[in-house]
Amino acid sequence: MVVRSRDVKPIPLRFKSAADIDEVVSRVLRELGNPEPPLKLADVRKHLRLAVGSYKIGDDSGLRLVADGMLVGDKQMLSQPTLLGEAIRQLDLRAVYLPDSRQIFLDEDLPRPKKRWTEAHEIGHSIIPWHPGMMLGDTSITLSLDCHRVMEAEANYAAGRLLFLGDRFAEEARASPPSLTSAIALAERYGNTMTSSLWRYVEQAAVDRPIVALISDHPHPSRRGPDSGVKSPSRYCIESSAFVQQFGARNNEALLFEKVISYCNARRGGSLGGARIVLVDVDGLSHEFQFETFFNGHQALTMGVWSRARRGWSAVGSRDNRSLLRAG
Numbered sequence: 001m002v003v004r005s006r007d008v009k010p011i012p013l014r015f016k017s018a019a020d021i022d023e024v025v026s027r028v029l030r031e032l033g034n035p036e037p038p039l040k041l042a043d044v045r046k047h048l049r050l051a052v053g054s055y056k057i058g059d060d061s062g063l064r065l066v067a068d069g070m071l072v073g074d075k076q077m078l079s080q081p082t083l084l085g086e087a088i089r090q091l092d093l094r095a096v097y098l099p100d101s102r103q104i105f106l107d108e109d110l111p112r113p114k115k116r117w118t119e120a121h122e123i124g125h126s127i128i129p130w131h132p133g134m135m136l137g138d139t140s141i142t143l144s145l146d147c148h149r150v151m152e153a154e155a156n157y158a159a160g161r162l163l164f165l166g167d168r169f170a171e172e173a174r175a176s177p178p179s180l181t182s183a184i185a186l187a188e189r190y191g192n193t194m195t196s197s198l199w200r201y202v203e204q205a206a207v208d209r210p211i212v213a214l215i216s217d218h219p220h221p222s223r224r225g226p227d228s229g230v231k232s233p234s235r236y237c238i239e240s241s242a243f244v245q246q247f248g249a250r251n252n253e254a255l256l257f258e259k260v261i262s263y264c265n266a267r268r269g270g271s272l273g274g275a276r277i278v279l280v281d282v283d284g285l286s287h288e289f290q291f292e293t294f295f296n297g298h299q300a301l302t303m304g305v306w307s308r309a310r311r312g313w314s315a316v317g318s319r320d321n322r323s324l325l326r327a328g
């Protein structure tokens with residue numbers, strides 16, 4: 001199930017669980033003939049004999065009775081048998097999976113790109129062998145909040161493995177040098193949201209290369225809304241692990257956004273430009289990144305990819321108080 005609010009904090013999966021989920025998803029994809037992207041969720045449902053329905057908050061017709069013991073959010077537990085419609089309303093659910101009848105219900109007001117992820121998440125619950133017995137109606141199992149968070153993280157992991165076709169997205173991402181153009185093309189090819197695609201791309205396109213991505217409002221001052229300040233400019237700041245280690249501590253979101261503002265034009269759509277941007281690492285050394293920004297009409301997508309350490313003197317203080325040091 002998916003709650004609307006962001007009260008379910010992500011937690012890292014156990015290695016064994018991730019490996020088991022990888023195996024289950026690989027089997028499903030294999031049984032589907034290892035399809036080409038984008039994965040059609042209707043085919044997945046048909047193969048798994050899952051039904052899908054939708055609901056509108058406030059309209060209970062067609063929704064079933066749910067037994068008690070249903071845990072869906074941090075402090076939210078239904079203590080009595082209740083109508084699913086009522087549960088959905090009370091708990092503000094975006095989606096729910098009923099294991100007994102193999103039915104998925106999705107909130108029909110979910111935006112289309114989110115619907116795809118949410119449906120894949122519910123399919124995830126249905127294929128993870130240890131989930132269905134723990135989800136609904138079994139009062140002998142009291143799910144702790146941590147246990148619930150683990151299940152949500154597992155279902156999200158399964159959704160990602162399905163929608164990005166196992167290792168295939170990562171392999172395609174690594175097949176060409178990392179760039180925003182390549183990330184956008186892959187997001188379209190796989191039919192997934194820009195956010196989930198960029199997230200995956202930054203993590204997987206080049207494992208040892210520092211890469212950073214921002215999803216933000218239009219960076220140009222003439223196009224930024226009154227609420228869009230430099231303090232919290234982005235909706236998401238995505239950093240590869242190499243970026244976190246080498247640059248994270250010295251380059252916060254606001255600083256990165258200022259760099260983006262420095263080169264972006266005011267166009268209403270398409271490329272907003274690119275530039276070589278110098279970022280300083282945790283040791284005070286300067287490095288060049290190639291930054292590019294694209295505006296899709298709703299959000300600005302920026303990616304900065306490490307290109308080289310800068311030769312020459314870097315007049316920047318470092319951890320051991322050297323004010324000048326040789327970089328590159």
Ligand SMILES: [Zn+2]
Pocket residue numbers: 001002121125151152155
């Ligand atoms: Zn869930």
